[in-house]
Amino acid sequence: MTAPLDAEYRLRRFVGGVCGFAVVRVRVAAVAGGGGRVVTAVDPARGASAPPESYGDWFAGAEQGCREALALAGESSWTVRVTGVVGTEVDSSPAAMRAAGAMAVLTALGAADGYEVVHDGDWRVRRRASAVADDGGRP
Secondary structure, three states, X not given: OOOOEEEEEEEEEEEOOEEEEEEEEEEEEEOOOOOOOEEEOOOOOXXXXXXXXXXXXXXXXXXXXXXXXXXXXXXXXXXXXXXEEEOOOOOOOHHHHHHHHHHHHHHHOOOHHHEEEEXXXXXXXXXXXXXXXXXXXXX
């Protein structure tokens, strides 16, 4: 079993007139016998996070992104704790939080270089074209 991995991803983009801002912090830990769980676990004493009770849609987006990242990376033996999200009322959305959550988990797992955040009507994470070419076209 390895020590928990902490990571943060900051989405700050302006694409085609659309601004996106989201910060998601995660703690990823290996779990004996399998994991795959994603939970919100904000420590109010640490501050620097939107409160989950007021921004539930942001946390739901971040959790969804974390689950998507585990699937993209083919990992099922990790548990993810969303330890904080930061956003603005104007430029943040559940989709931006989803993309930032996915990239935070991929960063913690050391796999972020093979992925990129794109906006094609919504914020999402996809494999980089170079990464797809390198591994024979695997999605």
